[in-house]
Amino acid sequence: MRKHSAKEKYRHRTASSMSAIGQVHVFNETAVRVPRMAMTALYTDLLAKTCSLNIVCIGNAFSQKLNKVHRGKDAPANVLTFPPNEGGVAELYINTTLAAKTAEKHHISIKKQILFLCIHGMLHLLGYRHGVQMEMLEDRYITMYT
Numbered sequence: 001m002r003k004h005s006a007k008e009k010y011r012h013r014t015a016s017s018m019s020a021i022g023q024v025h026v027f028n029e030t031a032v033r034v035p036r037m038a039m040t041a042l043y044t045d046l047l048a049k050t051c052s053l054n055i056v057c058i059g060n061a062f063s064q065k066l067n068k069v070h071r072g073k074d075a076p077a078n079v080l081t082f083p084p085n086e087g088g089v090a091e092l093y094i095n096t097t098l099a100a101k102t103a104e105k106h107h108i109s110i111k112k113q114i115l116f117l118c119i120h121g122m123l124h125l126l127g128y129r130h131g132v133q134m135e136m137l138e139d140r141y142i143t144m145y146t
Contacts, residue, residue, distance in 0.1 A: 021088055023052040030057050032096040035111045038145050039118050046122045046141075051084040053125075054091045055118065063095040078102065079117040081124045092121040112146045119145075 024043040026036045034057050043053055058066075063076035070080070078098040082091040094117045096110070103113035119141045120134075128134040 021051055022048050024048075024055065025053075026055045026057070028057040029062070030059050030096045032057065032100065032110065032114075034094075034096070034114055038111075038115055042115070042118055042122060042141065042145060046119075047090070047125060050126070051088050051090045053122075054089060056091065056093045057096050057114070058093055060095060060097045063093065063098070066093060079121045081121045083125065090125050092118065092125065094118060094121070109146075112142065115145050116142050 024040050024047075026034065026039055028034050028036075039055055043055070047053055060076040063078075063080065064074065066080055067073045067075060067077045070082070071077070076095055076098060077093075078095050080093040082093075084090040094114060096114065099113045099117055100110050103110045106113075116138065119138050123134055123137055128137065
């Protein structure tokens with residue numbers, strides 16, 4: 001049996017249980033409590049009609065590994081997204097270690113920062129790029145979900 005890479009294990013875990021669109025799975029590989037219900041509601045509002053989604057909460061080491069392999073950057077990222085595969089499953093990786101640091105720096109809750117990163121990643125999956133329009137949508141959804 002072929003061994004799956006770290007990133008592939010999430011697609012492999014859910015490939016048989018997910019249809020092409022309409023399902024979300026949240027995997028938390030960290031000790032941080034994540035707002036699963038809000039993440040699921042965000043998915044329903046933003047992406048459910050376009051793809052299924054694995055949301056994976058990770059730490060710095062795995063984030064840095066993914067960022068180096070897939071983007072050529074040897075540093076952890078706060079959020080990484082991967083478009084839907086042939087089975088219709090997209091992936092969104094949230095670095096809870098960086099989320100906690102950012103939340104502390106900006107005097108907000110870690111829940112709010114994780115939700116912001118979730119929104120940010122989902123908007124990227126919808127094709128949005130950094131700019132005024134994306135910021136307006138981030139503000140709109142973070143207000144709705146916190």
